[in-house]
Amino acid sequence: LCYLTGGMTAPDPRQREALMELEASMQTGGRMLLTDAELRLDALLFKMKQQEVERADFPPAMHFFKARHLIRTSPIFQLLQKMPKGGALHVHDFSMVDVEWLVKNVTYRPHCYMCFTYNQSVRFIFSSQGPKPLPRCSPWILLENFRAKMINATELDNSIMGNLTLFTQQDPETVYPSQDAVWDRFEQAFLAVWGLVTYAPVFRDYYYQGLTEFYMDNIMYLEVRALLPETYELDGSTHDRTWTLKTYQEVTRQFTEDHPDFFGARIIFTVHRGINISAMTGVVEEAMKLHRDFPDIMAGFDLVGREDRGRPLWYFRDALSLPSERGVPLPFFFHAGETDLEGTEVDQNLLDALLLNTSRIGHGFALLRHPVARNISKKKEVAVEVCPISNQVLKLVNDIRNHPAAVLMSENHPVVISSDDPALFGASGLSYDFYEAFVGFGGLGSNIGSLKALVINSIRYSSLTPKQQEKVLALWQTSWNKFCNNSKNAF
């Protein structure tokens, strides 16, 4: 299409039409063939989105904490909840389950102790004979006794809940004035959850409950980034990493048996980027071993923790090159570019992740600023895992319409939508993030084709074998057809 005629001519409406169509066809899902049922649903979605855009309080322009109750009542959101969303490829192990379940179920179990840290957080432990005191924490309180003395435990429960999530009813800008402040609280909440979820019986139940919550949100497959910690029993004895991975395997099997329309889950083993080089070498070796011994459940390897404060990938290049040097497969799924420190060492993580042959990129928020990395990612089809609510809560972007994924999607850059740490952000499953993507950075131009493409991407860019992918796709197609046919009646 020659659009450079230029010069002294009045614009040709047919050329304009053609260019607009060209642009629409370039976006994610822009060339998707649609069935009649899909087209009908699309017309409905467009009308809904127009109404949404006209709202004075446009949710994607607001902080998610303020927008959540508005999103919940939005007809588009309710439709997106019902939509079969395929896979959730970027979710962390200990933020899968609504914190209310942790408080109302887990902390009510016997032998649960809590203490108050000196920096306004809490810690937990289960113990049969009473735990050892923790430095920088109050004496341990047995919750069972503590609650027995109360007439109404709701206030305590709410206060515990507030410690396990970043979500707050207060003004988020005031509570979290800076990236440092919000990351500090992020880490405190993580540590608060730790003692609960690493208790072996809870660990098992937590994961099952996590799968349930994603399943209820119409997700059929998960790739969970997991630290594979030691877990402990009431008597203080512990289980090693292999136990943890095996437990993931068993619970996934159990859940898939209980829910035949759920396909399964795989684990991406993660380690904190704060460790030193020799520790990293050991961990990579262990990861290769686990990947060899548990090929069905173990998808690959990643580093976690705040990029801006941690060590860059290049610092660990020798350890991370071990698999390729030894010819041992270990797929990487690196977090990279979750930063706005343009031009720093950390900002090189995107390029380095690609040079280390990462299979996908976690976040890739800074990708647009790196045209070379962006080209490589596009040509090698290294999908970007976009987590809009996470990026907003962790203060990389304010108005979701300005999220860089708007640009990536306008050019059909391989992307998937995910939720990172939904429980920490007061979200759940993928529907909230799909809402932000579809209504926020998707704009009026994104449509049912975009949604379908995003869902198919979540299967195509998963770590599953081509054969498995076909199976998931077939399973998904059935629910999708049902969804499209039902939706036109429901609204």
Next chain:
Amino acid sequence: LCYLTGGMTAPDPRQREALMELEASMQTGGRMLLTDAELRLDALLFKMKQQEVERADFPPAMHFFKARHLIRTSPIFQLLQKMPKGGALHVHDFSMVDVEWLVKNVTYRPHCYMCFTYNQSVRFIFSSQGPKPLPRCSPWILLENFRAKMINATELDNSIMGNLTLFTQQDPETVYPSQDAVWDRFEQAFLAVWGLVTYAPVFRDYYYQGLTEFYMDNIMYLEVRALLPETYELDGSTHDRTWTLKTYQEVTRQFTEDHPDFFGARIIFTVHRGINISAMTGVVEEAMKLHRDFPDIMAGFDLVGREDRGRPLWYFRDALSLPSERGVPLPFFFHAGETDLEGTEVDQNLLDALLLNTSRIGHGFALLRHPVARNISKKKEVAVEVCPISNQVLKLVNDIRNHPAAVLMSENHPVVISSDDPALFGASGLSYDFYEAFVGFGGLGSNIGSLKALVINSIRYSSLTPKQQEKVLALWQTSWNKFCNNSKNAF
């Protein structure tokens, strides 16, 4: 450069180096050859920027109203002030001069009347025999009398000043909670200034003062978007559009004579996008006539007013096609894409501006979301006039590091930096916007080459003839060399 080797190899540090260099060379100014003096200055700038990035209060991440006092004390800003910045290509007629000058000079002139509107703004008029009452405004007050009764007029002056600008010491998020709110105040401030600056003697002085303020900020050339309004005299008699344009011509000549190292200014005739089609046809015809009769001062034509609320360019396509249909030259400099309403009619302005053969694009904030328009703009070298502070104050972007120009500059898309309505935003000249560009979206990767390229762009993408451009470039080169040589001593 083959970067797709991939597969099972450890990353090659030389390849990595090469890719990083490739990326650096792709950015605006990335292939600029630098002199020794420039390289020395660059080393200094890099150190300064590193210190700036480490500040807890990083100014580009803050609202400009809160950041201004921090920017003023920044060594980089002080250096950018001294830097010869070439041309300011996107500046509006009645926001060139610090509002303090309007209050302390203009409102102190004899026969100046003021009234208070019912919506908390003010209006002004100069009149010899007392003006007619204005609807929805208090009775007129002669400022001379009013001030004579006061012991201390400072409070009044400050309150007047607050009405002439959006700048405020209060929390900008509270004062301007939404785009609607800030645009309302924008229009009120504009109307408040109107009665002062359309008084013929003030009109002349205001423009001279405007040129002075830009000249003091080391700018040597301006393209002013001007409404070319009727001006009035004390007795209520008026001058027509031709008088106004001639006055611009005369004052520019005078100023250039008074300042031989200043090159000059040209006018882009603007009309509000709220008018109807037949009025637009008349205005375009008048613009063609003015362009024919005043070829030296009259650069072209543009539409102004908030895009989201006004009529899209395509609505005026017949009127705007008149010049090309008649074979009469009338260069366009359209505002387009100053919006986040993705996918709406207004959002088509970018493509339509290009189809109407615009010479440059004002703002182009939404350009990244339109890959087709972006390609055309790049291939046809239609420069984007980037006004970071304007976009932030008018609530398109919060953290300047997320400004889309970061991406445009990473690929050497033709851009120039401008200030739109500096007086309304509490800025002046171009230095504040250069600061936001260089320290904010430029990141650590932008350097002296980027600055030089931006300045050269402002001459190359001006409406001047190639011959005039050579002259300006030569004039600029002299000051630039001096600047580079002096800076190394000054810091």
